[in-house]
Amino acid sequence: MKFFIDTANLDEIREAMDLGILDGVTTNPSLMAKEGIKGEESIIKHYVDICEIVDGDVSAEVIATDFDGIVKEGEALAALHPQIVVKVPMIKDGVKAIKHLSSKGIKTNCTLVFSTGQAILAAKAGATYVSPFIGRLDDISTDGVELVAQIVDIYRYYEFDTEVLAASIRHAMHITQCAEAGADVVTCPLKPIMGLLKHPLTDIGLEKFLADHRKA
Numbered sequence: 001m002k003f004f005i006d007t008a009n010l011d012e013i014r015e016a017m018d019l020g021i022l023d024g025v026t027t028n029p030s031l032m033a034k035e036g037i038k039g040e041e042s043i044i045k046h047y048v049d050i051c052e053i054v055d056g057d058v059s060a061e062v063i064a065t066d067f068d069g070i071v072k073e074g075e076a077l078a079a080l081h082p083q084i085v086v087k088v089p090m091i092k093d094g095v096k097a098i099k100h101l102s103s104k105g106i107k108t109n110c111t112l113v114f115s116t117g118q119a120i121l122a123a124k125a126g127a128t129y130v131s132p133f134i135g136r137l138d139d140i141s142t143d144g145v146e147l148v149a150q151i152v153d154i155y156r157y158y159e160f161d162t163e164v165l166a167a168s169i170r171h172a173m174h175i176t177q178c179a180e181a182g183a184d185v186v187t188c189p190l191k192p193i194m195g196l197l198k199h200p201l202t203d204i205g206l207e208k209f210l211a212d213h214r215k216a
């Protein structure tokens with residue numbers, strides 16, 4: 001399973017890279033705004049900066065919602081750097097644009113996916129990744145991890161190439177649950193990734209090993 005970090009914060013991306021487990025980055029307009037990145041020039045520079053830090057795919061989301069606009073923006077984003085994956089919302093023109101971009105060899109990530117039906121459309125259109133949003137489903141009392149498992153089953157059965165990228169991950173347990181469900185990728189903030197490190201028995205065990213070593 002690949003680990004992507006879901007942030008536009010360069011320090012967090014560097015920290016995850018430094019840990020040696022990072023396979024890519026996902027961003028969205030909210031995450032870019034959170035870092036105060038605005039204006040076309042700054043946004044473009046930021047995407048290139050991210051690509052230069054990580055080895056792997058970097059999702060950059062389009063703002064347009066019409067076919068021509070998504071394609072134009074998507075082609076411009078893809079031309080920025082070979083690592084860029086064009087993130088396109090799951091809407092009618094988005095599906096058409098994913099088909100168009102993927103037929104031109106441009107990698108796409110279909111975002112804002114909340115059902116198996118939407119995931120089937122994304123795969124049929126040739127999306128490189130599909131992003132089911134786990135946390136936002138959990139927020140409305142619907143099992144987000146179960147959706148990941150269902151999409152994985154359908155994609156395996158029909159041998160779709162689209163990778164299941166579990167997104168909107170809120171805590172470390174979501175990561176392990178998505179791994180059990182067979183997700184190809186999880187994307188999450190740095191905190192849940194670091195949460196995987198923690199176990200009190202590790203701390204207690206290490207303390208004892210070091211204390212015994214000092215006594216010896």
Ligand code: G3P
Pocket residue numbers: 006026028133135136167168169187
């Ligand atoms: O990748 C999508 C993700 O950023 C959404 O996360 O926590 O806003 O639901 P969240």
